Amino acid sequence: MKILIKNGHVIDPANGIDGVTDIYIEDGIIAEIGKNDDLDGVENIQVIDAKGMIVAPGLVDMHVHLREPGQEYKEDIETGTRAAVYGGVTSVACMPNTEPVCDNETVVRYIKERAKEVGYANVFPVGAISKGLEGQYLAEIGEMVFSGAVAVTDDGKPVENSALMRRAMQYSDMFDITVISHCEDMALGEGDMNEGAVATEMGLRGISPAAEEVMAARDILVAESINCRVHIAHISTKNTVELIRQAKKRGVKVTCETCPHYFSLTDEACRGFNTNAKMNPPLRTAEDVLAIKEGLKDGTIDCIVTDHAPHHPDEKECEFGYAKNGIVGLETSLGLGIKYLVKEGYLTMSQLIEKMSKNPSEVLGIAKGTLSTGHSADVVIFDPQKAWTVDVKELHSKSKNSPFDGFELYGKPEYVLVNGKVVINSGELMK
């Protein structure tokens, strides 16, 4: 099978490409990048005219909850990866807080097998740091890495025991993987939404930004003391950005990620007891949003991830205090990035693509996020000027818990290729 993507504006940050050219794909592999007009006599070729569109490496979302095994009523590997490709995401790293917990090689293998059978996108399992996510004993990290885990995290919960966190970093370093830290001081973090005027007025329990910051500071200092890597998940506050900025200056091996909701929404979105604006960490203030955007701009923040967290309507259409944390995000992340970062001038399109593909691939150590010849052809093609309106009922995830219903965004993917196969064609899923 041969595919030629013609006349598109190709952006490949890994190779410094940012201009109009063609991409030739053969047998699922990127064979050539460059003008290619001589197709006489070439048979069985599909030509995609990408004129006026951006052609970029398929997006890599390193923080996704696919919910399988165990919570298939919220999402499963098939529906989660279907939502992913609709959003231009060709690779996802899935979090281990499943039932059973992904804390051993059997579950890692199960996820990989299921993804091979029913997945639309590449799936990279992330293993647990501790057995059962209980924060007591190290999970069998080595075996999980050997069966395909690309990182470890207890995401959803912090590792409260600092010594265990230190050992996790040391141990993971031997296997050349990164520890991803969900930073939350549980006692300070007890609450419903960000602490401040909105929570106070609504009579909801406020979560101090310090709940995130004290743990980010701890993990930075622990990593620094043993010269190991750490990746700070879903950062949301001004001071966390600053802590990481200073740590990077000192040469600490710290990377981090934020989510589209932390650069596009504030705690004002919780008004009216809107449970689709309830998440952990919580939506913060306008000042924090600005700091996140500045952190993305100056390179402090490496990656943009969704923290895609599907929940059943019964878990959201309830009292705010009882509602589950989290929102779906796979189908809105690119659009939010274009609207709030590129159009507002914080990032170039190339920098946005870099934070949504190349950088997360590097943190995970996977051969994704690039259009280099010889790599499997994961490609997203979209028109960044073309507006579309989010309708949660139309989302392809099993769950519809998004705060972005009715938002006008840009650049819905027109074509998405996974391993050289066209899975989204003119915006629709290929059967």
Next chain:
Amino acid sequence: MKQDLLGLKDLSAQQIKNILSHAADMKKVVLSDSKKIPNLQGKTVVNLFYENSTRTRMSFELAAKYMSANAANISSSGSSVAKGETLIDTAETLDVMGTDILVMRHNMSGAPHLIAPVIKASVINAGDGMNEHPTQALLDIFTMIEHKGHIEGLKVAIIGDISHSRVVRSNIHGLTKLGAEVSLGGPATLMPKDIDKMGVKVFNNVQEAIIDADVVMGLRIQLERQKKGLFPSVREYFRFFGVDESRLRLAKPDAILMHPGPVNRGVELSTSVIDGDKSVITEQVTNGVAVRMAVMDMLINGGF
């Protein structure tokens, strides 16, 4: 279009005044020998209480009965989620049984806001979590007007656990809309961040909050807050934040003392001030029935 009473946040100053003036008529009924008017004849009022509160429930029940309504009470402890039935399910069930007014007390902020849009009955918020308790604030304001004649320009000091109090939030909305000046006093650990942005003054020194007040209101302290470490001991709380005679003397000579009840004697207020000549605490209870009658009557017969 049915109307609800979810909070004073949603009402205009004029709507609040309308309720208060109607409550004055209703108070005459409450104080009369024949406590029966036909205004809610044939209507059904259901009290759905997820938290125990005998006085508030009784106040609503009597208010309904004085107006000839059918009244039923449902008490449910703990969360409905734990029982497998959602709050929306429960409310819809009561709705289709013919409820005209659903009075709800719930431990979670926003619970009445969740059900109001999905049922036909009018919803009265009888206290939701730490958010609002609008009929309590209305009866507080009604009592203030009875004594002071007006709200505009009054200085109202509210003392105690501000963080967890729905009474204080409703009072802030109502009093500021009517032009009062509100001062809050209490320990920093029980003072929520940025509450000054609701248009009030904040003091950790309760004396400063009380100086020259026309109205001093104590708030109930949940004694289990001490176990969570929000204050060291009841003794120390009273010493620094309790309202006693010497602190009350800092208010205007004709000041009144209020409390939503039930009072922890010797914690929020000293026994001497509870039973003293400034105290209007028992009047508040009577006024509560009148205000709730006014609210229910207006919800069914024409709106605020």
